[in-house]
Amino acid sequence: MDSILLVNDSATFNAILTQNLRDRVRGGIGTALDHGSALEMIQSGEWSLVAATFNPKKPDNIALFEALDQAHIPAIALVEELDDGLDATGRYTESLVDFFVYDAPDALERLQSLIERIHWSEQTHVLVAGAATAQRDLIGDLLHARRFVVKQTGVLGGVLDALQTNPNIRLLIVAGMPMEECAALVRSVRNCWSRDELVILALPPMAADMDGVRLLKNGVDEIIRQPICAYSLLAQVDRGLELFEFHQGLKKAATTDRLTGLINRRGFLERAQSLHASAQRQVIGLTTAIVRIVGFDAARMVKGPLFTDLLRKEAAEVIGQAYRRNDVVAQLAPHEFGILLVDMSPEQLPRFIDELTNKLHQRSVVYKGKLTRLRVAIGVSLDLQKSFPQMLDVAERRALAIEEGEDPNQITSPALDDDDQDGATGDAQELTATPTEVPTARAPMPRKR
Template identity: 30%
Template structure:
């Protein structure tokens, strides 16, 4: 069983884009679109000499976008300048030449884009965005042929993906269990032992369609193979031999769809203002977690937290200041919560937290330090520095407590904390 793991850099990823072009109007359009829509820094050169100076002056280069008509270099010299430094390169040109295009793509230029076609600017922005995001995604390549596996891995690395290679189905499933960053799997059908369709079927038992995009690959002429892959859970299929551009388009479309699903899920499950999970998502997670903790006889605590005198903040400081306050509390709550805790904005100025494995003195310290953390906040608002406190009601689970009772009892203790003077924790157990 062979698994080759990617090297994951711990340092921040380079962000700087170099745009090499002698047309001022085009430079303004492209640089403005990338900076405004993608928030990536763009530096501009109009000659090869200027480009070399910028490359020597800075190290954090992510990508080069270059024209081929420069006063001080021919086409090959221009491309060599960037590829020899290992910099990902997109060629943008106003003249279509099929021989030139094929020659550039053979040299592992990422793409060859005609700048005067309708939609070319939008395409360039999408391409830069896709390449920037790819660097945070691991792709799994499953193929028993070392040469075929390396070819696919090389293409994916050209487009910025971190690559994990597996020589058989068992290695692929093992890699998937170990690496949560794998979002894409390229699975060849013709392998000894476990074939690609079966690998896909077993992979789907580990990761759903909204977690990993699977593309089946085969050189077989079997007309039924595409349907077998798709019915086993694949998102798409590529038949060998395929062109580099078809490969990139298929891979990018599937990763785009995966990210779109993630965005839609966030819209459905996250509070827009604070970024915390919303009430619906919290209740769905808690419905699953509470019975599981009870069966395992693990202690748990349900807490409801409320910002004290929040109406006074809105009335006296304005609703914008109120939004700042809500976001600050949400950030403090997220920073305080442990990995196993479930947190949410429950509605209005109320937040909710389900914390497993807390009881006794540890529980008291946990929630009082959260209260103190929020009391220590100095929230900067348009009207000045805002300070606030919270009241917290906590219910430690007792025998027979279900989710409804946990919430009801936590809410009752929140009322007692308010009635007792606010800025305090009232807990049971």
């Protein structure tokens, strides 16, 4: 059965990954909140991949991974410290495909990407080129453990033949070749396959920096670091394949926030420029709203990036369902969302902001047994400024003022240079200190007939 099992004591964590992976996994996704339940599920079902938290000090964690090792079920160890991941790698050689450390604000996004890549790696072919050396064999073993289909060859002609006859090869790793031969091979391959078609990693025969620079100029995407480490090598492989997927257009990485599924700041600004131009021609009315998660940075420092990922996912679910058909909603930053409201009258706006605020404040996140309520500050810019960045600036500063307990009424114009002060259009409007009250502003301009 082609299924994935997620084991984590956070139901929200499991729910987010289940939702984001559902369309990408053929056989389905199972979840367990504790390792005892997960052990029973493993014994009673068939799983293609298990992603479970691992703490070497907890007996139930050890029992689960020992069972996975005995059953040869591919597994990812989710750890909080690098040393715990290295410990798991040494213990569970039959099952452990990789380990993952929650060490950055985008941890949940990277974990989702890792699960997807491992789940589909049986369809990804890797060609390892070079003389039969211990280093080449080590690279092959690491890729085999990661469930890639690994092909090996030692000569230039064999590399070109393999690439021409096997369209599933997405990654070429060159190792164990003299420098001149290695550079010639890369040049020959790049003459036929662009970076959009094939990722190339290379292990220089010597540790000299100039060798690496030379290979990069010849078309290598990344230089494999020495000494070879499973953690860093697989991270480089992941980065290379993510770049390939981006070039192929398999993911909307350029304009989509991977965790929330909303468009990102780049996509938001592209859409906003078009709407702002229409508003300047008096075709539509345009209002900009900014939603900030209160206390986000402090929460990330105290509770870690996984907690704030869960927090912004909760906020995104509410905000993503609140807008109307012609509106635009985006994740502008980890702590900030943007909403473009098209043709919303000043009479409708206070009720919209009030309802959105109430819905957001009803949401909460349970993390490590503790419940935290979601709190937001919403800033609004009603006036049509000379440029959209000026509208965005007003809304962002008003939202920040509300979060910091200051008076947003003082922010009546964008923060412009002296030369641009006459660029704003429209009368300045006041915004009260609470997000549930919105100032009365001019009605949207009538449509041209």
